[in-house]
Amino acid sequence: DHDRILRAPTLSPDDASGLEIIRQFTFIHRNPDTDGFWTLRRVVRVLMIKNEDYWIPLINSHLEEVEICMIGDRHVLRWRGSNGSN
Numbered sequence: 727d728h729d730r731i732l733r734a735p736t737l738s739p740d741d742a743s744g745l746e747i748i749r750q751f752t753f754i755h756r757n758p759d760t761d762g763f764w765t766l767r768r769v770v771r772v773l774m775i776k777n778e779d780y781w782i783p784l785i786n787s788h789l790e791e792v793e794i795c796m797i798g799d800r801h802v803l804r805w806r807g808s809n810g811s812n
Contacts, residue, residue, distance in 0.1 A: 737788070744775050745788055748803070752792045756805035766794060766801040 737745070751769055755761040766778040766785075778801055785792055791807025 737784075740775075741784060744773065744781070745784060747773060747775075748781065748785060749789050749792055752789075752803045752805050753807070755803075758804075763797065763802045763804075766803055769803065 748766075748769060751764070755764050766781060770776065770778050770781060782794060782801065785794055791805065793804045793806045795802045795804050
């Protein structure tokens with residue numbers, strides 16, 4: 727359950743909010759055929775929250791439905807959860 731994970735005591739409120747934004751953004755842009763690929767760097771720049779190196783381990787440990795793939799030298803976000811947002 728992603729709500730339980732995002733309330734984990736090890737996450738600050740800012741980190742939990744950032745992860746939820748990344749999760750929702752990845753869900754909304756889950757179809758690369760119509761939405762293209764979104765790099766983690768691009769999402770972080772839009773949100774102006776820390777750098778991508780900070781978020782990679784948090785995403786990997788807290789967002790099982792979001793996958794970080796490498797395309798060339800870029801970290802690309804990919805939705806691997808169900809089609810529903812929860």
